[in-house]
Amino acid sequence: MIEPDPSSTFGNAPGLVPDGDSSSAETTGRYVVVFAEGDNAPSAVLESAGLSNVADSRDFRGREVDVSETSGADATVFGTLGIAVVSAEPEQIGALQTSHEAQGAVLSVSPELVHHVLQQAPSDYLRGYRDAVEDLDTRLNGGNGRAGGTATAAAPTVPIFQDTAQFTWGLQAVQANSSSWSGRGIKVAVLDTGFDSTHPDFAGRAISTRSFIQGESPQDGHGHGTHCIGTSCGPKAPSTGPRYGVAWEAEIFAGKVLSNAGSGSDAGILAGIDWALTNGCAIISMSLGANVPQVHPPYVAAGKRALDRGTLIIAAAGNNARRLQGNVGFVGTPANSPYIMAVGALDHQLDVTFFSARSLAVRGGQVDVAGPGWQVYSSWLMPARYRSISGTSMATPHAAGVAALWAQATGFRGRELWSALVQESDRLTAPSVDVGSGLVIAPQ
Amino acid sequence: MVNISVTVDQTHLSAIGDVAEALRARGMQVEQVLESGFITGSVPDDRRSALTAVDGVQSVDEQLDYQLPPPEEDIQ
Numbered sequence: 240m241i242e243p244d245p246s247s248t249f250g251n252a253p254g255l256v257p258d259g260d261s262s263s264a265e266t267t268g269r270y271v272v273v274f275a276e277g278d279n280a281p282s283a284v285l286e287s288a289g290l291s292n293v294a295d296s297r298d299f300r301g302r303e304v305d306v307s308e309t310s311g312a313d314a315t316v317f318g319t320l321g322i323a324v325v326s327a328e329p330e331q332i333g334a335l336q337t338s339h340e341a342q343g344a345v346l347s348v349s350p351e352l353v354h355h356v357l358q359q360a361p362s363d364y365l366r367g368y369r370d371a372v373e374d375l376d377t378r379l380n381g382g383n384g385r386a387g388g389t390a391t392a393a394a395p396t397v398p399i400f401q402d403t404a405q406f407t408w409g410l411q412a413v414q415a416n417s418s419s420w421s422g423r424g425i426k427v428a429v430l431d432t433g434f435d436s437t438h439p440d441f442a443g444r445a446i447s448t449r450s451f452i453q454g455e456s457p458q459d460g461h462g463h464g465t466h467c468i469g470t471s472c473g474p475k476a477p478s479t480g481p482r483y484g485v486a487w488e489a490e491i492f493a494g495k496v497l498s499n500a501g502s503g504s505d506a507g508i509l510a511g512i513d514w515a516l517t518n519g520c521a522i523i524s525m526s527l528g529a530n531v532p533q534v535h536p537p538y539v540a541a542g543k544r545a546l547d548r549g550t551l552i553i554a555a556a557g558n559n560a561r562r563l564q565g566n567v568g569f570v571g572t573p574a575n576s577p578y579i580m581a582v583g584a585l586d587h588q589l590d591v592t593f594f595s596a597r598s599l600a601v602r603g604g605q606v607d608v609a610g611p612g613w614q615v616y617s618s619w620l621m622p623a624r625y626r627s628i629s630g631t632s633m634a635t636p637h638a639a640g641v642a643a644l645w646a647q648a649t650g651f652r653g654r655e656l657w658s659a660l661v662q663e664s665d666r667l668t669a670p671s672v673d674v675g676s677g678l679v680i681a682p683q
Numbered sequence: 684m685v686n687i688s689v690t691v692d693q694t695h696l697s698a699i700g701d702v703a704e705a706l707r708a709r710g711m712q713v714e715q716v717l718e719s720g721f722i723t724g725s726v727p728d729d730r731r732s733a734l735t736a737v738d739g740v741q742s743v744d745e746q747l748d749y750q751l752p753p754p755e756e757d758i759q
Binding site for chain 1: 686688690693714715717718719720721723724741742744746747748749750751752753754756757758759
């Protein structure tokens with residue numbers, strides 16, 4: 240009889256904590272105490288709880304801690320980590336959790352767990368069985384593995400995320416609707432077709448505009464730019480309808496590098512990047528690309544120099560896939576630069592959209608993260624005011640807005656900001672060549 | 684004529700004006716000199732290769748064009 244692997248955490252929706260019974264975990268009887276970074280010496284805090292026989296790893300300077308030398312101690316402090324392993328009576332543990340001296344100095348007290356060498360991987364037979372079940376699930380339930388693995392999960396017959404009266408599905412998916420951050424104090428440049436400055440949803444916002452298209456004002460004559468600015472930086476409370484913007488207090492820099500007819504070239508885009516750098520923008524969002532399967536040298540230099548100055552450039556992976564016809568496409572320029580973050584597009588079920596380009600097999604050519612890019616509702620040219628469209632162009636400003644929230648929440652810029660976005664993204668069951676490290680998620 | 688972007692190497696960023704002068708002297712029509720290290724403009728086809736020899740030039744690349752779909756398209 241073959242049982243499903245109870246230790247598997249696959250099959251859980253992103254963001255959900257897998258069901259696990261930690262009470263059955265094997266423990267040593269000792270406790271692991273994590274100290275806050277600060278002035279209080281861990282040994283003093285331990286002594287206040289009645290633990291006087293403390294060994295300090297720093298006494299073993301330059302060599303490993305010898306357990307035989309510390310086995311008689313009540314506690315071993317790892318000073319560099321700010322962590323101690325403690326043998327203590329229940330009342331002493333209680334004091335570490337509640338006493339006045341421990342208040343603020345102790346972050347957590349947890350039972351020390353026994354760890355074992357990980358179980359052997361399933362045999363080929365089991366692996367084959369599992370793959371077959373997952374494949375069947377994908378065919379019958381539309382995939383992403385969420386219905387797989389357990390008997391209790393129902394087949395997803397409706398989209399997982401939906402637009403509501405309050406929020407677009409994209410804001411819900413990236414958890415911007417519940418974030419306590421707004422992008423305040425963060426400058427976000429959107430290099431696109433400009434901005435419709437008559438749009439009522441942006442009245443009173445700090446917006447700098449500049450045109451790099453000869454003979455055209457910064458006013459958006461296409462709609463694409465206004466849509467992307469809406470997603471990345473649109474208001475918390477629009478004049479009507481659901482909220483659609485992520486970083487609602489970010490300072491907007493709208494650079495027009497694509498004409499009213501939607502066309503542009505490197506000269507305007509590089510000028511726009513230069514303008515954003517000069518103005519100290521933390522994030523540059525570029526929902527544009529050319530279907531060129533090579534890295535374009537100017538964007539290697541531009542991306543690297545931007546990161547060196549603390550600016551993260553985020554670009555659309557591209558819409559050149561036709562997955563229903565078996566064509567997965569490729570990440571074009573500028574998103575295929577090693578120093579520019581490439582964003583793929585997801586649908587309501589967090590599946591890869593049929594048009595979203597796959598990683599290009601060169602250094603830097605990968606999709607780095609993914610965002611909502613299917614039927615995205617946002618601002619459009621007046622008098623239409625709003626419109627829903629799809630594309631990696633729409634996924635990109637979701638990522639840029641989320642990046643602005645992380646920039647505000649952490650103070651991180653450039654490479655550190657890149658790292659935070661990747662580290663905090665929700666992993667998906669879709670291939671990494673299509674979604675990178677997964678769905679960008681806002682800080683809460 | 685071909686539209687080009689010249690990437691100036693890191694060590695010549697502070698002297699980008701001199702690099703632009705040298706490019707002009709070799710036949711480039713300079714349109715923009717960007718502080719972050721790019722010089723854009725155009726050059727006759729047969730003179731393009733001469734530009735790569737200019738001191739401080741990291742690369743000379745033909746400008747790419749970008750084109751969005753028309754506004755009424757559903758996939759952008």
